[in-house]
Amino acid sequence: MKKVLSGMRPTGKLHLGHYLGVIKNWLELQEKHDCKFFIADWHALTNKYKQTDDLKENIKQMIIDWLSCGIDPEKATLFIQSGVKEHAELSLLFSMITPKSWLELNPSYKDLKFNLYYQYLRDFLAGKQVKIIQTPPSEDFDQAVERASGKVRNKIFEEYLREAFFRAFYNKKGIDFKGLKETLIKLGIQKKIVEEAVKNLEEGDVGKDIDTLGFLAYPVLQAADILIYKAEAVPVGEDQLPHIELTREIARRFNNLYDSIFPEPEAMLTEESKLPGIDGRKMSKSYNNAIYLSDDQQTVNKKVLEMKTDPQRVRRNDPGNPEVCIVYDYHRIFTDKDTVKDIDKKCRNAEIGCVDCKKILAQNLNRFLDPIRERRKEIEKDLPTYEKIFQEGTEKAKAIASETMTEVRKAMRLWEF
Structure with a gap:
């Protein structure tokens, strides 16, 4: 022990x-x-x-x-x-x-500080969903932007922001803010959103609350x-x-x-x-995409029905791919193995629709949460x-x-x- x-x-x-x-x-x-x-x-x-x-x-x-x-x-x-x-x-x-150097050189501290800066701008721009795709190493930024089209945006977006933050906060060389604005707008993000986010970054408002002794x-x-x-x-x-x-x-x-x-x-x-959260991103309160342990059955049912599924499966009779479906990720954890195998097979053969699949998941999630809910009621009474x-x-x-x-x-x- x-x-x-x-x-x-x-x-x-x-x-x-x-x-x-x-x-x-x-x-x-x-x-x-x-x-x-x-x-x-x-x-x-x-x-x-x-x-x-x-x-x-x-x-x-x-x-x-x-x-x-x-x-x-x-x-x-x-x-x-x-x-x-x-x-x-x-x-x-x-x-x-x-020693102060132990704290400043602690990779966990550096990564967390960097990620908080980075996450701020990404969250700020969350109104424009950017899907990640692989970008060939040999392809330069402008070429990749030209290649990205429609709803398929990129790893480019991610890598460009990472580079911007690295230069600003680690190397202290500053950012080409004009270029940053132009690039994000070119990626299809609304101009007003970009300008406000970059303004906050330029004026140093981003992350200033973590430049404290307490955080270090x-x-x-x-x-x-x-x-x-x-x-x-x-x-x-x-x-x-x-x-x-x-x-x-x-x-x-x-x-x-x-x-x-x-x-x-x-x-x-x-x-x-x-x-993942119900929208495919990391489950987080700030993303409003979480299923809480305190959610009632009706709320869980509603959230499960809102979950994203295989984007290639447009019609009920289209075969699906469970490997790219958020609902299937949940089934692997909250549904018994035999049922998971059955869902996998039926989804690929278009024998089960997404709504029916979600209803099975909602039922299993509620079964998992019911004992927690009952215990919660007892605690809240006293x-x-x-x-x-x-x-x-x-x-x-x-x-x-x-x-x-x-x-x-x-x-x-x-x-x-």
């Missing part, structure tokens, strides 16, 4: 992507290990410090979602990060010994979150591996400077959810009682963190009060 720690930022109600990417794994871990799961409300401020109006409500919704899914306070310690002030104290002390140093706070409980393992996706390595470096540096207090935690690699579970868990976590901080202060020869 290992000491395991993991957390989630409270950004709203959880959707199926959260369940498959995080919660499902937690349900397995709590059966085998000494787990601590926390709501990372301080981390929610790193790039959304202005948007705190919904923070408390988001925390409540996360409490309900976790418990509704079966995260068990009898098997794991559940707590809220900001209720354990020792996290902040240890983070401050760690910041004293962490959030891996230090993350290290404190982990090490204050002397966690031995942290479930993360592959993109988070640099953070765990940085945590190990900080632990090693502290132990060498003062005393061997902290273990060097290992990463427990988890598979990222591949479930929410203060269930909130108390997190208060008690926070006190339990605080007691452990306090013991660790006593060791830390002693090791660092700080004044005892």
Whole structure:
């Protein structure tokens, strides 16, 4: 049995992507290990410090979602990060010994900052859907733009924006804003949308909320979150591996400077959810394309009927290709194997229509969500009682963190009060 720690930022109600990417794994871990799961409300401020109006409500919704899914306070310690002030104290002390270069060169930090800049403009231009196609390496940008036609846009769009952001924010050479405008308009994006988006980029409004000390140093706070409980393992996706390595470096540096207090935690690699949103993009609240764990049956039915299917299948008697159908991606997860094989065969032979296929999926999704919904109703009837579970868990976590901080202060020869 290992000491395991993991957390989630409270950004709203959880959707199926959260369940498959995080919660499902937690349900397995709590059966085998000494787990601590926390709501990372301080981390929610790193790039959304202005948007705190919904923070408390988001925390409540996360409490309900976790418990509704079966995260068990009898098997794991559940707590809220900001209720354990020792996290902040240890983070401050760690910041004293962490070289700035470790943070600036952390590939995870660089990628996240870059992706946030990049995602902003892509989201801004989302009114013009751009389909990705492969662009031959030998083909230059102008040729590729000329080749792209109709609804088929490109990887060109993506690569051009990536290059623009790279030049602006990494090499500090600036962007040819005039050229950027002309190119995006040439790709068929509305001129008004392009001009407003590029104006924001040109004036530096894009991403300015992440040029803060909190954003730069959030891996230090993350290290404190982990090490204050002397966690031995942290479930993360592959993109988070640099953070765990940085945590190990900080632990090693502290132990060498003062005393061997902290273990060097290992990463427990988890598979990222591949479930797309109902429009084919990544499932996200911001895209308004998610199926939430709290959605009722009618809402789920409506969303499933809105799902995109094989674009080449125009008529009911056209044979389909399940491999390019979002509905089939869901069937693979929420429908039994025999039925999936049957759907695959009938779709390819035009023996089943998309609407009928979607109705089968909606039925299976609702069957999966029904127990979660029932549990949710129970919790919502007496929410203060269930909130108390997190208060008690926070006190339990605080007691452990306090013991660790006593060791830390002693090791660092700080004044005892």
